[in-house]
Amino acid sequence: MGLTVVPCTPVIGAEISGADLTRTDPQEYQAIRELLVRHQVLFFRDQPRLEPGAQVAWARQFGGLHSHPAAPTMPGHPEIFVIRADANSKVANGHGWHSDVSCDEEPPMATMLQIHHVPESGGGDTLFNNMFAAFETLSEPMQRFLCGLSAHHESEHIYRGRYSDRGVDDAGRTYPACLHPVVRTHEEADKQALFVNPSFTTRIEGLAANESRALLNMLFEHQQRPEFQVRFRWTPNAVALWDNRSTQHFALWDYWPATREGHRVTIAGTRPVHRELPLCRRKMRLSRKAL
Ligand code: SIN
Numbered sequence: 001m002g003l004t005v006v007p008c009t010p011v012i013g014a015e016i017s018g019a020d021l022t023r024t025d026p027q028e029y030q031a032i033r034e035l036l037v038r039h040q041v042l043f044f045r046d047q048p049r050l051e052p053g054a055q056v057a058w059a060r061q062f063g064g065l066h067s068h069p070a071a072p073t074m075p076g077h078p079e080i081f082v083i084r085a086d087a088n089s090k091v092a093n094g095h096g097w098h099s100d101v102s103c104d105e106e107p108p109m110a111t112m113l114q115i116h117h118v119p120e121s122g123g124g125d126t127l128f129n130n131m132f133a134a135f136e137t138l139s140e141p142m143q144r145f146l147c148g149l150s151a152h153h154e155s156e157h158i159y160r161g162r163y164s165d166r167g168v169d170d171a172g173r174t175y176p177a178c179l180h181p182v183v184r185t186h187e188e189a190d191k192q193a194l195f196v197n198p199s200f201t202t203r204i205e206g207l208a209a210n211e212s213r214a215l216l217n218m219l220f221e222h223q224q225r226p227e228f229q230v231r232f233r234w235t236p237n238a239v240a241l242w243d244n245r246s247t248q249h250f251a252l253w254d255y256w257p258a259t260r261e262g263h264r265v266t267i268a269g270t271r272p273v274h275r276e277l278p279l280c281r282r283k284m285r286l287s288r289k290a291l
Contacts, residue, residue, distance in 0.1 A: 087257035094251030109269030136282035
């Protein structure tokens, strides 16, 4: 059975049908990998509920798996991160723009999430944005300036005590922090992506504090433009697969006190690098009005 690919917007995301993720053959898997690089986030609806072992096995076809530095693991399946928010939650995972665990020296390349339980109230959508488009719509002088910069990604402020309600005692634990290029070269797409995000990126190396803050604020506002986004409305057992090297996402927590639950697996990545490429400007008509 062939895959049917329907792009969600001209800028990011595609819905894929004709795939059963419990039995993806190597040829289909290779096609999915290429589609991921092209569309940056793929959505598969109408999937069977994947057993933890089956989800892990599917994700492993991409390579090794990434271990989360803070979240509790699932008994018997340490690769699975249970995503859950309900009436008792004080915080919900991913409620803010980020690229997964960008504070790690080698942040995950991709993430696969299956949501089993969608809030009865509706809501709980996930938004994704395109960091190639964000970079390519900046002016050439700004692109050039950013290409020479690195930024600090930290996680202490996010993870300390974050999972205490799930029994994690993190006394004595240290959380990752790393310096990454502000513009990351995507090795498979051979394109540049803006690689700063408001959750983990705290400052630009070498700039004064006020310069760093002003520049980051400008970049965060720019990269969150709706023109670069797709918003996915979950249905039970739908799967999203996203490329953390070229996207960010925001899991909306607009459904409290309802419950949303699923399983996430992250695929290991490599240390982000910046390689010089000819500058590329994307032709998009962006509103110049303040957002
Ligand atoms: C996350 O990985 O940030 C959670 C995404 C989601 O729950 O939609």
